[in-house]
Amino acid sequence: MKNWFVYMIMMLFLASCSEQQIMEEMASATKLTEQKRLIVSPQDSVMSLLYQARWGDGSAYLKLADCYRDGIGVKKDFFGMITMAHMAEGRGAINRIDDYIYGLPDGNDYKTLFLLMDGYKSYIQEDSDSIEHVLRASDSPEAKTLLGMITVDQGDTISGINMIKEAAYQGCSLAELLITIPDWKGRLRADATKLAIIAHRVPLANLILGDLYYEPDENGKSNKQLAVEYYMKAEEHAVLGRHGAERVLDYYRNGGNIQLTEDDIKRLELIVQPKGVEME
Template sequence: MKNWCLYIITMLLLASCSEQQIMEETASSTKLTEHKSMTDAPQDTIMSLLYQARWGDGSAYLKLADCYRDGFGVKKDFFGMITMAHMAEWRGAINSMDDYIYGLPDGNDYKTLFLLMDGYKSYIQEGPDSIEQVLRANDSPEAKTLLGMIAVDQGDTISWMNMMKEAVEQGCSLAEMLLAIPDWKGRMRADATKLGILACRVPLAYSILGDIYYEPDENGKANRQLAAEYYMEAEKHAVLGGKGAARVLEYYRNGGNIQLTEDDVKRLELIVQPQRLMQ
């Protein structure tokens, strides 16, 4: 269960790389600009950052992570923050997601959650300062979600389900994602219906839906057109990874039933080869 948060985000991205979407500034080891220095309205800032991120700007992803961290222009969201930090790492803006997390102010609630789970099982579990005790005292929906993951790791699936449901009722998107993908280790097919409902609030679900429909089902059938459409929805929200982008390009170039603009193709190529940044 080493480095849980990184494990979670990696599995939910499925090797691919909001209520409203996205978005302070950070740079690997440099403290970021405070939100009060942003002169644009939150939604204008978000849309601008989203545009920059789609064109391969890794620093824009860091700013989006900050906005999710602080609820600037978007709903404050732990899963949104780590997703954007992961994308920033993949784009080369930071060496690892840990660089972003450790750069957060001490005492930040999301930093505390991440570090607790990063150190999971390094503590004496029966002690008053055990991970479980600290998470129970936290009482946030994210803490409940992580407690649920500890429970399922220990074989207690009933407690896991109850904690996930409580966290979902309190608005935790990470819990919703995990309920839509009941076995995030990849042995069970994700629930496409649940993901479809969730995607308008948690756009990473679009990328996962693309994977679901691209891969043959139990009957050996795939829907590459629908997969490409879902992948492009993920691209609109700057959460499409390299695998999905490559699949869309292959489908398009082989005469698939999807219309892409010249800019669409350029952005997809940048996702497939992130080192080719815009000059």
């Protein structure tokens, strides 16, 4: 069973899915080969790595995670690193996100933050207090975001959300996403207007928007054309998962108003095919 922190991260990837869908997605993670550390070389531009990742290269996702970890070609970003590690898991390059984190150099600030949150729910109260103390001592927006998540989890929603809002103002993409989701248990829909505003900075927002518009709203209405447009924007940034790719292909094959190239279709089919199965 995934720990509390990873569960919260997964909520962002599955923000508009039902609780049953969330549990099924979590249970479907496969355990493959042990992660091998990769080195980002000068010729590995972010655009080149994105191209490789879109064509199913799991190692490219790991290199992209390193780019976000170290700020190589992109803004250094904790959630960007986690997102690419999650995608690498989905492509079979690692067993689970934790494998990537544990492979980071000791003392890495993102590794420290993740491991603090990784054990938060397992510790006795005294240790939980020490975790909060470490987070409070850090001036990073990521630490402030995680402290806000803990504060909300402990019942002080107002203070926790204010911390997350402050971190979002300071440029933390995880915080920006969190404030678009009014209910982290998935019972309320995310705020589409806020998501659209941050989508150019936080590519995963496109995936959440796709889910929002594909699923019927409280009035039973959906907008599948707009949904698949957002799904394809997510695909351009290499963050589209099988669920979204299946929806795009289904919409296209049933005469939906969307134009896909042969390469688009091949990439979508790569995403939806079972792990370990080669396309002919």
